[in-house]
Amino acid sequence: MDNLIEKALAAAQDGWEIAQGWLTSPAAWSQFALLVLAYLAAFFAAKRLGPVLKRVIAPPEAQRHIVARARRFVLIFLPLLLPLLAYAFTAMGEQVTRSLFGSGAVIAFGKRVFLFLAARILVKHIVTDPFLRLLGRYILVPVAALYALGLTDEIVVWLAGLTVTMGNISFSVLSIVRGVIAGGVLFWLGRWSNDQSAAFIGQQQDLRPATRTLAIKAAEIAIFGAAFLLLMNIMGISLTSLAVLGGAIGVGLGFGLQKIASNFISGVILLLEGQATVGDYVELDGGEAGTIVKMTARAAILETFDGRWIVVPNEDFIVTRVTNYSDSGSANRYEAPFSVSYKTDINRVPAIIEAAVAKLDFVLTDPEGPDCELRGFGESGIDFACEFWVNGIDDGRNKYTSQVLFAIWNALKEADIEIPYPHRVIEIKGGGAA
Structure with a gap:
């Protein structure tokens, strides 16, 4: 810890010396002036280009197809126009300063500051997913700040030197951070892709409801499976060792999770055969009755007429008698x-x-x-x-x-037809003496 504090103090001292050099250098003042000009140019350009880009990219309100959704997705990144234009104009100014003065340290610092501003805007105004916003606030923005200060190389070396040991397996803190960032981004993209594919498949009315549900589940498994494999590759984890470990865990869990496996296989059979699907009104042998509103990998959810939800394991649809009162809207x-x-x-x-x-x-x-x-x-x-x-x-x-x-x-x-109701004639036998 003392060594880290000493390095931080030394870095602060170096930064102070660099700042003093910039304050007394004509070349540095010229670069500061170019930074200001680049920012002003980017400000006015963004002010003019923003409405034009919004008008060109925005689809008509009535359009709901995948291209229209992609165009609306692009629109949410318009707040990044100002810092990115400032970065581009600064890069052009850097070429000028290096050719005139042979130095561009100040303007290179300004470029990194503009990237830091872009990261802050991304996290604060664009990202809405809670998990991604958490990653951005505590990882992306600090990393962008360290990059702007030119400290990323030292931090990377320091994190790579820290290790976490679990038995015979050791991980560097850097690989864990890299895995968290890559995993968050990959699985966010996977969820977004899964939502888009589910919406597209759900619109294919030519397919049977059971086939649409099965296709949505298959697409979900394929998307997240690919994301998991890619994450393992990024983290440098051998898939061979995972296969051995997964086999051992699978044998152990198989005895304790037989019901879950049975329900999963029963769900696949239901989707393939179409005996019961979302929208059907069913009654099980145990008395449960309602409309199927959702089918998951483990169970089907029935909604009763009074609004209650009943979770019924998929296996019950296979091993018990089921009365289906509505098969795709039949009479x-x-x-x-x-x-x-x-x-x-x-x-x-x-x-x-x-x-x-x-x-x-x-x-x-x-x-x-x-x-x-x-x-x-x-x-x-x-x-x-x-x-x-x-x-x-x-x-x-x-x-x-x-x-x-x-x-x-x-x-x-x-029609003057009488609807009867019960009549009772009471006969009292014998009278009491007065």
Whole structure:
């Protein structure tokens, strides 16, 4: 620690001597003037070019395809225009000063300062991902500041000399920092690429829902697998040693994670066969029922009609009986029971009810229109039921049976047909003496 403090003090002393030399050198003052001119030129150029570039790059608001999204992504980097233009103009000024004075230390320092400003703008105004912003705030900006001061070589050598030992494996702190930075960037790019590919595949309506879900999962595995392999290569870790270690870990975990493996394989089978997919209303043998809103590698998430989510392991869809009420929006049949009074001419009832129910816009005529059937003779009235087909599920969001019953009630009232209710006759035998 004392050695590090001594090096820092020596570097500060060298910096002070360099600053004194710059303050007394005409060549340094000329370079300072060029830096100011470069910044002013960049300021006015950015002010003029910014609106033009925004107008050229920005796609129409209605466009949502991948090219339009890429153009909107480029637009978020417009705040970097000023420091990057200043850097470019300073680089041109550096060639002039080196040809005239044979020195360009001051203007080279200014270039590095402009890169530092670009890093700060990137982290503060452009990066929105919390993890990347954390990396930028505590790694990118400090590194840019050290680079502007010309201390990166010394810091790199110092970090490379520090090692972390884990058993027989040793890592330098520099490799760990490099791995964290590369991993953050790679997996952020992987997540962005995965979102874009998932959105593109999701728009392919010609594919079955199960095929789209399987393609999205395959793309996700391929993207993050490639990112992991690239990260291992950047960190210099041998994939052969990882294969041996992974095999040993896999044997150990295999006994304890059999259920997870079974659920994963069951999920792949479900996606391939399409027995149940996102949007289907299913009921399992255990009583769980709801609409599948999401299918993960381990489980399917069902949403009940009252808004609750039920997590069902994928294996349950394979080893138990599953009733699928909706396969890609197929029609389903329901019935609405009702009764009429024994005084009614029951021959009139089917035509009245079928005509009333057929007027409802959600009732289908194919495969069959409304069918009113006599079901029996009850205690209080004659029992009927109207069967009807709808394209969907009669659940909490789609109360088809309720609307059909309203239509039946109104139709019976208009036809002066009485809807019975239970009557009780109480007979009192014997009277008490007064």
